[in-house]
Amino acid sequence: MWGAVGALLPLGLLIGGEEAMAMEIQSFKLDNGMQVLVVPDTRAPVVTHSVWYKVGAMDEKPGKTGLAHMTEHLMFKGTHKYPMGTMDKIVQRRGGVQNAFTSYDFTAYYQKVPVTELETMMDLESDRMANLQLTDEIFQPERKVVAEERKLTTDSSPNDKFFEQVMRRHYAHHTYGHPVIGWAEDIQGYTFTDAIDWYRTHYAPNNATMILVGNVTADSVKPLVEKYYGPLKALASVPEREVVDEPLRDSQLTYVKLDPAVQVAGWHMLYRAPSQFQGIAGAKVGKGDATGLWVLSEILGGGATSRLYQELVVKQQLADSASANYDAVRAGETTFDISVQPKDGVSADKIRPAVQAIVDELKAKGVTKEEFERARVSLKADEIYARDDPFTSVYRLGMWVNAGGDVAHFQDWQDELDALTVDDIRALAVKYLKMESSTVAVLAGRQEQLGAMAVSE
Numbered sequence: 001m002w003g004a005v006g007a008l009l010p011l012g013l014l015i016g017g018e019e020a021m022a023m024e025i026q027s028f029k030l031d032n033g034m035q036v037l038v039v040p041d042t043r044a045p046v047v048t049h050s051v052w053y054k055v056g057a058m059d060e061k062p063g064k065t066g067l068a069h070m071t072e073h074l075m076f077k078g079t080h081k082y083p084m085g086t087m088d089k090i091v092q093r094r095g096g097v098q099n100a101f102t103s104y105d106f107t108a109y110y111q112k113v114p115v116t117e118l119e120t121m122m123d124l125e126s127d128r129m130a131n132l133q134l135t136d137e138i139f140q141p142e143r144k145v146v147a148e149e150r151k152l153t154t155d156s157s158p159n160d161k162f163f164e165q166v167m168r169r170h171y172a173h174h175t176y177g178h179p180v181i182g183w184a185e186d187i188q189g190y191t192f193t194d195a196i197d198w199y200r201t202h203y204a205p206n207n208a209t210m211i212l213v214g215n216v217t218a219d220s221v222k223p224l225v226e227k228y229y230g231p232l233k234a235l236a237s238v239p240e241r242e243v244v245d246e247p248l249r250d251s252q253l254t255y256v257k258l259d260p261a262v263q264v265a266g267w268h269m270l271y272r273a274p275s276q277f278q279g280i281a282g283a284k285v286g287k288g289d290a291t292g293l294w295v296l297s298e299i300l301g302g303g304a305t306s307r308l309y310q311e312l313v314v315k316q317q318l319a320d321s322a323s324a325n326y327d328a329v330r331a332g333e334t335t336f337d338i339s340v341q342p343k344d345g346v347s348a349d350k351i352r353p354a355v356q357a358i359v360d361e362l363k364a365k366g367v368t369k370e371e372f373e374r375a376r377v378s379l380k381a382d383e384i385y386a387r388d389d390p391f392t393s394v395y396r397l398g399m400w401v402n403a404g405g406d407v408a409h410f411q412d413w414q415d416e417l418d419a420l421t422v423d424d425i426r427a428l429a430v431k432y433l434k435m436e437s438s439t440v441a442v443l444a445g446r447q448e449q450l451g452a453m454a455v456s457e
């Protein structure tokens with residue numbers, strides 16, 4: 001449902017049952033349009049102060065990919081009031097940690113500090129929302145830093161390079177098809193003007209959401225928020241987010257790659273799927289579809305009791321691992337993925353018919369009551385663990401609102417979980433697990449790991 005948000009907390013914290021599902025979210029809005037969400041958590045005298053801009057890699061144009069991430073780097077380059085390096089020093093000296101992240105749907109900045117230091121963080125963060133000092137002398141070296149970052153991460157990882165090409169094919173039109181860090185040639189090509197335009201067009205209070213989780217309340221922080229963020233000027237108009245729809249297709253895509261650096265082969269199937277906020281090819285998403293697909297991914301491939309694992313790993317002994325994954329919290333359409341690691345000596349061409357048989361059986365006969373209940377209990381437990389961790393709460397709430405969700409729905413989607421039936425799960429499998437519009441992707445180190453599969457161009 002949520003994608004990778006970090007490790008869950010250890011078992012043993014699962015107490016409180018239903019009550020623990022509800023999380024108090026207080027909110028208010030400044031006159032300049034900035035939305036503020038506050039989640040009180042009195043367990044420790046700390047607060048996570050985060051500011052989320054509703055702009056990310058999905059908003060980038062062809063030829064200018066990576067600009068959202070590039071701008072994230074530039075946000076650490078200082079202002080007139082707090083020149084380069086000052087902010088880091090202040091946060092550190094005040095006992096805090098800070099970082100930032102860029103994704104498809106958002107760019108976010110946070111500091112985790114003792115509550116007594118919140119005012120200083122607001123001073124710093126509000127200052128760089130409006131007053132970033134950018135020159136070409138600052139921009140050019142940082143562009144090289146980003147180019148180097150790409151070389152050291154994506155380009156050094158056979159798996160990352162492979163998935164970049166898989167997504168490029170799967171989303172031939174949608175902007176989810178380019179990498180967040182940007183294509184190497186785009187990083188080479190963009191200019192100081194591109195970055196400053198990006199900053200001026202998107203960094204403003206009416207395109208931002210502040211999320212505070214910690215020993216604070218909306219009432220206790222409001223005077224500070226108003227003091228520091230209140231004077232910032234709103235943009236006359238916030239650019240409307242354009243979601244490029246990926247057209248429907250009626251033939252399966254296959255991408256097979258050999259890379260001698262790869263030891264263990266991987267077989268993947270990506271089905272097109274609706275997210276919580278958008279259906280396939282721009283369609284409206286059916287109520288409960290995303291929550292139901294989440295249950296389906298748990299039954300099909302969530303751990304050692306799942307169907308894929310039991311069949312492929314335990315019974316048929318074709319694979320060392322087999323799982324399903326579904327990230328529902330995205331602004332555009334998403335994917336429902338199956339990943340299998342074939343056992344040594346089993347070629348990847350054996351996997352597809354085996355997976356297809358499992359999926360076909362599920363579509364024909366549905367899931368059992370026991371599987372369904374076990375999945376619901378397990379997903380609710382995951383949710384309770386996650387909400388117990390303040391940073392995870394910040395991250396999930398931020399993902400949710402930046403993908404287009406409202407706060408009320410963030411609180412009550414579990415009701416959808418309770419409203420689902422066994423028949424709904426089968427119907428969703430039939431509706432969405434469609435071979436003909438899927439993408440099959442295989443990465444291996446040697447031809448023999450592929451069997452009869454041919455390497456793609």
Ligand SMILES: [Zn+2]
Pocket residue numbers: 069073149
């Ligand atoms: Zn970076």
